[in-house]
Amino acid sequence: MDKLLITGGSALHGKVRASGAKNAALPILAATLLAEAPVTLTNVPRLRDIKTTLALLERMGAQLTQDGDTVWSEPRPLTSFAAPYELVKTMRASILVLGPLVARYGRADVSLPGGCAIGARPVNLHIDGLRAMGAEVTVEGGYIRARADRLQGARLVMEMVSVTGTENLMMAAALAQGETLIENAAREPEVIDLADFLNALGACIEGAGTDLIRIRGVDRLGGADYRVMPDRIETGTFLVGAAMTGGRVRVNDTCPDCLDAVLQKLREAGAEIVTGSDWIELDMRGRRPRAVEIHTAPHPAFPTDMQAQFCALNSIAEGVGTVTETIFENRFMHVPELQRMGADIRIEGNVAICRGVERLTAAPVMATDLRASAGLVLAGLVATGETLIDRIYHLDRGYETMEQKLLALGANIQRVAGDSRTAIT
Numbered sequence: 001m002d003k004l005l006i007t008g009g010s011a012l013h014g015k016v017r018a019s020g021a022k023n024a025a026l027p028i029l030a031a032t033l034l035a036e037a038p039v040t041l042t043n044v045p046r047l048r049d050i051k052t053t054l055a056l057l058e059r060m061g062a063q064l065t066q067d068g069d070t071v072w073s074e075p076r077p078l079t080s081f082a083a084p085y086e087l088v089k090t091m092r093a094s095i096l097v098l099g100p101l102v103a104r105y106g107r108a109d110v111s112l113p114g115g116c117a118i119g120a121r122p123v124n125l126h127i128d129g130l131r132a133m134g135a136e137v138t139v140e141g142g143y144i145r146a147r148a149d150r151l152q153g154a155r156l157v158m159e160m161v162s163v164t165g166t167e168n169l170m171m172a173a174a175l176a177q178g179e180t181l182i183e184n185a186a187r188e189p190e191v192i193d194l195a196d197f198l199n200a201l202g203a204c205i206e207g208a209g210t211d212l213i214r215i216r217g218v219d220r221l222g223g224a225d226y227r228v229m230p231d232r233i234e235t236g237t238f239l240v241g242a243a244m245t246g247g248r249v250r251v252n253d254t255c256p257d258c259l260d261a262v263l264q265k266l267r268e269a270g271a272e273i274v275t276g277s278d279w280i281e282l283d284m285r286g287r288r289p290r291a292v293e294i295h296t297a298p299h300p301a302f303p304t305d306m307q308a309q310f311c312a313l314n315s316i317a318e319g320v321g322t323v324t325e326t327i328f329e330n331r332f333m334h335v336p337e338l339q340r341m342g343a344d345i346r347i348e349g350n351v352a353i354c355r356g357v358e359r360l361t362a363a364p365v366m367a368t369d370l371r372a373s374a375g376l377v378l379a380g381l382v383a384t385g386e387t388l389i390d391r392i393y394h395l396d397r398g399y400e401t402m403e404q405k406l407l408a409l410g411a412n413i414q415r416v417a418g419d420s421r422t423a424i425t
C-alpha cells in the first residue's frame with residue numbers, strides 16, 4: 001500500500017492548475033446513462049473514483065472510453081440495472097445511478113451506501129423523492145429496488161439540503177412526465193454543473209444554484225460535448241497549503257466565484273488574495289496565519305470538504321480557532337492524527353477547538369478519509385521532520401497527482417511503496 005513521505009519546512013511557491021471537479025464529474029458520468037447520443041466529456045480528473053464509476057457503468061453495459069482527461073460515451077442498451085455492494089461500498093457516489101436508471105429504464109437495484117468514516121450517509125430523501133414521482137421503491141437485503149413505468153413530475157420539498165439527493169432527483173425529473181419542483185434544493189456549484197450538462201443534452205432545467213429548481217420533463221435526451229467545472233476543493237487545499245507554509249501560490253483554471261466562503265476565511269487568516277476570471281493567487285510570505293472560526297454548512301456557506309484542511313491551518317496558527325462541523329457527525333478523524341503531530345486540539349461535540357502551536361512535529365500518521373488525508377498532507381508540509389502518511393488510497397480517490405503538483409510547488413514530498421522508503425516515480 002502506497003504512503004506519502006513528506007519532509008516539512010518548504011514554503012509553497014509557484015503556479016498549479018486545478019483539475020476537473022470530482023464532485024461534478026461523478027454525477028455527470030452517471031447522467032450519461034440518460035443520453036441517447038454520444039457524449040464527450042473533457043476536464044474529467046484522473047482519479048480512483050472516476051475509474052470506479054466507469055467500471056460501474058461498464059458493468060451495466062454502458063460503453064465509455066477514457067483517454068487523459070476526456071471520456072467518450074456511446075449509447076448502448078444496458079444489460080444490467082444494478083449497482084452492487086462491492087462497488088457502492090468503495091464509493092458512495094454510486095447512488096447517483098439510481099435516478100437515471102429509474103427515469104430511463106424504469107428499474108434500478110442499487111446497494112444502500114451505508115455509513116463511512118465521516119458519518120452516516122442516509123439516502124431517505126432520494127427514496128422519498130422517487131416515491132413522490134410515482135416509483136415503487138422497496139428496501140430489502142441492503143438494496144434499494146425501484147420500479148416505475150414512467151416517472152411523474154412532482155413537487156419535492158427536501159427536508160434537508162442534500163447535494164446527491166438534489167442531483168439524483170434532478171436527473172430523474174429530467175425524463176419524467178410533467179413538471180418537477182425541487183424545493184430547498186442544494187445550491188452547490190456542482191449541482192449547477194450537472195444541470196448545465198443535462199440542459200446540453202436537451203433537458204429543461206431552471207433555477208439550479210438557487211433553492212428552487214424547476215424541471216420540465218422531456219421524452220428523450222441526446223448527446224453533447226461538455227467540459228467539467230474545476231475542482232474548488234482541490235483549489236482550496238492548495239491555497240491553504242500556501243497559507244500554512246508562508247508561501248505564494250497561484251491556482252490557474254479554477255473558479256474563484258465558487259470559493260467565496262473559503263477565500264474569506266483565508267483573508268481572515270491574514271492572506272493577501274487576488275483573483276482573476278479563472279485564477280486565484282494567495283500570498284502569505286513572511287507571515288504566520290491567524291486562527292479562524294469555521295462553521296460548515298451547505299453552499300454558499302463554508303464547505304465541509306474544506307474543514308480538515310482548516311483544522312490543519314488552525315493547528316499552527318496564532319491564537320485559538322474553532323471548527324464547527326454541522327454536516328457530518330464524525331468528520332474529525334484527522335484530529336487524533338494531528339494531535340500525534342503535536343497539535344493542541346480539543347473536541348467538544350461537533351466543535352474542534354484548536355490553540356495554535358509554533359510548530360508541529362513529524363510522526364507516522366494514518367489517513368482515514370479523503371479530506372482528512374488532505375489535512376494530514378498539509379500538516380506534514382509544516383511539521384519538523386519526516387511525516388509518513390499511511391492509507392493514501394483515500395487521497396487518490398479525490399486528488400489528481402497531488403504529490404506531483406506539490407512537488408512542483410517546492411514541497412519535499414514523495415510517494416513510497418509499502419513499508420519501504422523506495423520512491424515511486
Ligand SMILES: CC(=O)N[C@H]1[C@@H](OP(=O)(O)OP(=O)(O)OC[C@H]2O[C@@H](n3ccc(=O)[nH]c3=O)[C@H](O)[C@@H]2O)O[C@H](CO)[C@@H](O)[C@@H]1O
Pocket residue numbers: 023120121122123124125126160161162163164165186188297298299303304305326327328
Ligand atoms: C450539504 C453538504 O454539505 N453536502 C456534502 C455531502 O454531500 P452528500 O451528497 O454526500 O450528502 P448530502 O448533501 O446528501 O447530506 C447532507 C446532510 O443531509 C443528510 N441527509 C442526506 C440525504 C438523505 O437522504 N438524508 C439525510 O438525512 C446527511 O446525513 C447530511 O447530514 O458530502 C459531500 C462529500 O463530503 C460534500 O461534497 C457535500 O458538500
Ligand SMILES: C=C(OP(=O)(O)O)C(=O)O
Pocket residue numbers: 023091092093305370371398
Ligand atoms: C467525502 C467525499 O466524497 P464522497 O461523498 O464520495 O465520500 C468528498 O468529496 O470529500
